[in-house]
Amino acid sequence: MIDFTQLDPVIHEKARLSIMTLLTTRSPRAFQDIKSELKLSDGNLITHLRTLTREKYVHETKATAADSARQCTSYEITASGQNAFQTYLKILEAIVRHTKYP
Amino acid sequence: MIDFTQLDPVIHEKARLSIMTLLTTRSPRAFQDIKSELKLSDGNLITHLRTLTREKYVHETKATAADSARQCTSYEITASGQNAFQTYLKILEAIVRHTKYP
DNA sequence: TAAAACACTTTGTAGCGCAAAGTTAATTTT
């Protein structure tokens, strides 16, 4: 059978899975963009982004005053984040395949 | 983007996802078989099976004394459980597809 | 220069995953 213990708990969480999926297609993305696109509350989003940042799956960049007047924090996926996500996706594929051709 | 709110929280949980995957290929299965195959602790397994039973995704059958001397509880996936799981799998496929061909 | 709008942060709580300990019943041992 599939080894479900391999399913990275950092990624296997609705909100973080959606963030990773979003950031995979285009990075970096601003906090506000992620928030509106994924319809997550401020508090919920920041905690998940913090988790992903702590795990070094995403990288945080705070815009300085020179860049723009208002503060703007952006996030992009890191190399190790991409690796972890690819591994995660392989298991998803295995699950789908397994249920189709058991 | 993919609508992650559609991701059924009952299924989107490592242990329950593994149980659903297992029961999809062959039902019914005994408590002990599930436990040893998925390497879950007794307490952990029963709570997840209870959740799935409460949601009517699986059906519980307790063997009567006539069937066997020792008690033996078996679980099989229900029709609505299969439906829910198929819907869940469609989203998994969408995620995989999205990351491959964004 | 108030006050309203942004862009995050912090805080509090409710709920859940998990395993250790408990319960009941059936074998096996003495």
Added chain:
DNA sequence: AAAATTAACTTTGCGCTACAAAGTGTTTTA
């Protein structure tokens, strides 16, 4: 045949985390 052991679940309790409501500091508008 009584006691001990094994089997098959169940219950209980803790620790963690997702989530939103309230808070903070800055910037723009009236």
